[in-house]
Amino acid sequence: MHLYIHIPFCRQACHYCDFHFSTNTKNKRAIVEAIAKEIVLRKDYLDSNNIETIYFGGGTPSLLDTSELDLLLNTIYSNFTVNPTAEITLEANPDDLDPQKLVQLKNAGINRLSIGIQSFHEPHLKFLNRVHDAYEAGSCVKIAQDAGINNISIDLIYAIPAPDHSILNLDMQKAFDLDVSHISAYCLTIEPQTAFGSWLKKKKIKPIDEEFAAQQFEILIAGLSEKGYEQYEISNFARNAQYSNHNSAYWKQRPYLGVGPSAHSYNRVSREYNISNNAQYLSAIQQNTIPSTIEILSAADQTNEYLLTGLRTKWGCELSTLEQLSGYQFQERNRAEISEMAQKGWLYTDNGTILLTRAGKLFADRLASELFID
Template sequence: MAGIYIHIPFCKQACYYCDFHFSTNQERKTDMVRAIARELVLQQPYLAGQTITSVYFGGGTPSLLDEEELRLLLDTIYEQYTVSSDPEITLEANPDDLSLDKLQLLQQLGFNRLSIGIQSFYEPHLRYLNRAHSTEEAKRCVQQAKEVGFNNLSIDLIYAIPHPDHSVWQADLATAISLNPQHISAYCLTIEEKTVFGRWLRHQKIPPIDETFAANQFEQLVSGLASAGYEQYEVSNFCQPSWESKHNSNYWKDVLYLGVGPSAHSFNGNSRQYNVANNSKYLNALAESQVPYEWEELTQADRINEYLMTRLRTKWGCDLAWLKQELNYDLAVVQADYIEGLIRNGKAMLENRQLVLTSAGKLLADGIAADFFVDSE
């Protein structure tokens, strides 16, 4: 079992908060797609013997690709890899790209899941973030996606956008629930240094993120979605029963995956590869049939820390027996007092050697994982 991630490094415009790898110059879009198809061929041995259960087109904005470009990538995957009979094939999409014709095309091509970058339904917040779509486009595309037959939709939201009160966030949540998607991902606004917001923060043009405001909105998110029947299966990811994203779950369950395209990462259980995050360098290398990546072998400490970091954020939690058996790390003994304190304070539960954080604990998941980290030798 394995997954494929395809990074499409182009966007119409730069959202002010975004530090993903992308370019707004789309002149070489088709060249890039051909290069990524070439990488899919060259990297085929990376997943030799594996069956692909999830294919994820992310970015950037993969919904910018036209029929021929999407078809080339999908055909290459089916030609080069063994794909399961019911793979999850996701396209990340922005509402302004999802016309009725485009939605029908995506269905015909075999995409069976859309992850739609809505972020907010409130027009002033869309403008604040520099999103390219409107409130109306966001609502329309979800409705039309359902009409053309998509029954596995995810929408992305952002909370903690500065506002005098919580009314906009509560309205955003209510609108998201009323659209009834199978999956909702909600992320706290963060201000990264190399973004427009990062620059504006340095020049005091925007306020920093208010941690208390963000924590309140996170609580509203968790309780609001729970009341609407969504399960929080990871800190930022919620789904209706049995609609977890295979792609996301693969990352958290140590499943192998190949990432292709500039800046994409790959993981084979023991090492990680990081493709160059530069479109020109990527294109030049692929023109020579070379994949430009850096490689890192994971130490025992890396593997333990990654496991703790990812699994503590999920509803599955950490399997302490697995940690001991596979990674020779007895967390239950090494951190006995700390674990007992978490349980006493209602932050964690321990059942059948599974350490799972409660909702209150999930709010602190990254900090708790960091407290558990082991040092590299």
């Protein structure tokens, strides 16, 4: 099984972010204790007790101090069997990573870092309202490598408004120089409940230029591929098969338990959504209640989710899994759509698996939705 832990605190709000977090850290210790309690309350959520991956996401998990991280990891180790080779990832922001912190993280058992660099260009970092500066963006990876953590992923954001593609090219070059094994590249999107969303409404900023975004995505795919990074999911690139095992489990519809405010869980039958409110989460857990809503998934829901996530990956969607999920002979049912997409060079089937071509991946979500069932 796979375990996700949501740490709902950040130093400041990035202008584009609509994840669940609070910049008021007054209750950080109390929330961490509540998450530890939730781990115990939900230890039987899945049939399996064996943990293959642990992922500290957020928010900003690198805000946890040593005792908070130890409390969570000790609770996990006392209630589950953690595979000795388990991938244990922590999302970190560059401004939190100094040599001492890195040694603490390594000693605690963190063996993979996902660092939110986003850009190495100072004006872009300011535009996004990131806490870190360009120097920290460049130095944090080296500090982590020196501390002996070599399984490092960095996040980059593309389609940040710019006169041309030169800054993206510089960002890519800096990323290559750092010699990281994994890069996640996300398109800047403007969500309604964010500072950018409110500025867009007031016409203080322009919408993201879709043509510019598509060009930047193509530049990224070509540049990363030339340097040996395999695009194993639309937004994720890895060298030497150093994939994110945790995220790959989501895309392959593997069951997982998510704890903490706003975390989701999936057990093949339903999805469960924890409340996205720190105070209400805390009060419910203190009364031994899990503050969540449950959505029972129909066979069609599960099939469509698998199409949406699977087609974004290099593993595609297995026809046998589709049949298992919904009982449908998928290829028969979607024969017309599949053959039309194949003719356009967007999709192909290989060895009982539906896969998208590089061209098809540019609009994977739309192609998946055309294959959905009711």
